[in-house]
Amino acid sequence: MSNIPGDLKFLSSHEWIRVESDGTVTVGISDHAQDLLGDIVFVELPEVGQSIDAESDAAIVESVKAASDVYSPLSGEVIEVNALLEDQPEIVNSSPYEDGWFYKLNPTNMNELENLLSPEDYSEACED
Numbered sequence: 466m467s468n469i470p471g472d473l474k475f476l477s478s479h480e481w482i483r484v485e486s487d488g489t490v491t492v493g494i495s496d497h498a499q500d501l502l503g504d505i506v507f508v509e510l511p512e513v514g515q516s517i518d519a520e521s522d523a524a525i526v527e528s529v530k531a532a533s534d535v536y537s538p539l540s541g542e543v544i545e546v547n548a549l550l551e552d553q554p555e556i557v558n559s560s561p562y563e564d565g566w567f568y569k570l571n572p573t574n575m576n577e578l579e580n581l582l583s584p585e586d587y588s589e590a591c592e593d
Contacts (some may be wrong), residue, residue, distance in 0.1 A: 468496050468562075469495070469496070469497075469584045469587060469588050470562050470584065471584050473562070473584060474538065474578060474581035474582065474583065475495065475538075475581060475582040475583075475584070475586075475587035475590075476520065476536055476538050476581060476582070477582060477587075477590050478536050479494055479495045479497060479498035479501075480492060480493070480494055480495070480498075480535060480536055480537070480538050481493055481494070481495050481538070481562065482538040482539060482578075482581065484578070485569075488571075488572075489544060489569050489570065489571055489572070490538075490539055490541070490569065490570050490572050491566045491568075491569050492523070492535075492537065492538060492566065492567050492568055492569070492570060493557070493561055493562065493565055493566040493567050494526060494535060494557065494561060494565075494567070495561060495562075495587070496561045496562065497591050498533075498561070499557050499558050499561045499565075502526065502528035502530060502531060502533065503528045503529050503530045504528055504529045504555065504558060505526055505527070505528045505554045505555055505557045505558050506527055506528060506529060506554055506555075507525075507526075507527040507554055508524065508525070508526050508527070508550040508551070508554045508557065508567065509524055509525040509526075509527075510524050510546040510547065510550065510551075510567060510568055511523045511524055511543045511546065511568055512543065512546075513543050513544065513545065513546060514542065514543060515542070515543045516540075516541070516542050516543075517537040517540065517541060517542075517543060517570065518537070518540045519537060519538065519539050519540045519574070519577045519580070520536050520537065520538075521536065521537055522534040522535065522536055522537075523535055523536060523537040523543075523567075523568065524567050524568065526554075526557065527554075535567060537570070538577070538581055539570060539572045539573075539574065539575075539577045539578065540572065540573045540574050540577060541570035541571050541572040541573045541574075542570065542571045542573070543568050543569070543570060544569050544570065544571050545568065545569040546567070546568045546569075547565070547566050547567055547568065549564065550565070550567070
């Protein structure tokens with residue numbers, strides 16, 4: 466099984482979320498997801514200022530194999546996007562949990578965290 470950091474929460478659709486010390490959250494796709502997708506060639510990010518509902522589509526990732534929607538683990542306002550991905554989408558393949566993050570949110574309902582999978586539960590879901 467791919468590397469799964471213990472400080473993240475996950476959607477079963479392979480998005481991860483990290484709660485930052487300032488209360489914002491960072492969103493990306495898992496190592497497992499990037500591995501399934503193969504070489505990533507394009508990422509379409511949400512707009513800064515855009516409001517996103519939990520589990521609604523927020524971004525698109527395209528690989529040599531397929532295009533896939535990226536869903537938001539929490540509701541909130543997009544406060545930053547990873548501009549590096551515009552010119553270097555392959556960073557998601559090499560660093561899905563660090564440099565390859567997609568966007569940051571100012572969450573509107575932290576209770577939605579309770580609906581997400583722990584790293585252990587996500588790992589089990591990937592094995593099924």
